[in-house]
Amino acid sequence: RKEVEQDPGPFNVPEGATVAFNCTYSNSASQSFFWYRQDCRKEPKLLMSVYSSGNEDGRFTAQLNRASQYISLLIRDSKLSDSATYLCVVNSVRDDKIIFGKGTRLHILP
């Protein structure tokens, strides 16, 4: 099993639709979880941290299921500006190891 695995994508979604990203991780000692977005040839930018209780920031909702070692990101009412690659990031503090998923590319269609 890969350390961090994401939907392969790309996702082509009409503007206004809801889109969901999934991510699984293999290291049960992982302690912190994040979603980043990366625009073409740019640095990853933090979108949101992911907490066990789930968290929401405007149109974005992130969920963590530690038992299943699964993380999700939901984008509601998608905008053209949401087009990017979404990266799932998992951090194991015990060995200070940060693992990125390969990312899922999202294209929002007008």
Added chain:
Amino acid sequence: EPEVTQTPSHQVTQMGQEVILRCVPISNHLYFYWYRQILGQKVEFLVSFYNNEISEKSEIFDDQFSVERPDGSNFTLKIRSTKLEDSAMYFCASTHGGIYEQYFGPGTRLTVT
């Protein structure tokens, strides 16, 4: 808003040459990282640095690589003898602490010819 900066934005070098990539992390951050991303591929962890020493490194970070924080503000990545396969985008990142979100610099595009 404080940000991580990196210089140069693009470095072209010949195979076998040494390069130094520079980063200025956010000033009150304590943990520093280097990553690389080969074009079209995933972001790969290289090394983490805390309290003036390497805390973790990946298998990519071999003897050709070294890091340094020479003056309390800069954080550098040195590649001793570059290879063609070192061509990639190199990102520096910093954070308050290991469990917190990392903030990335804009990257240095390294091209080895």
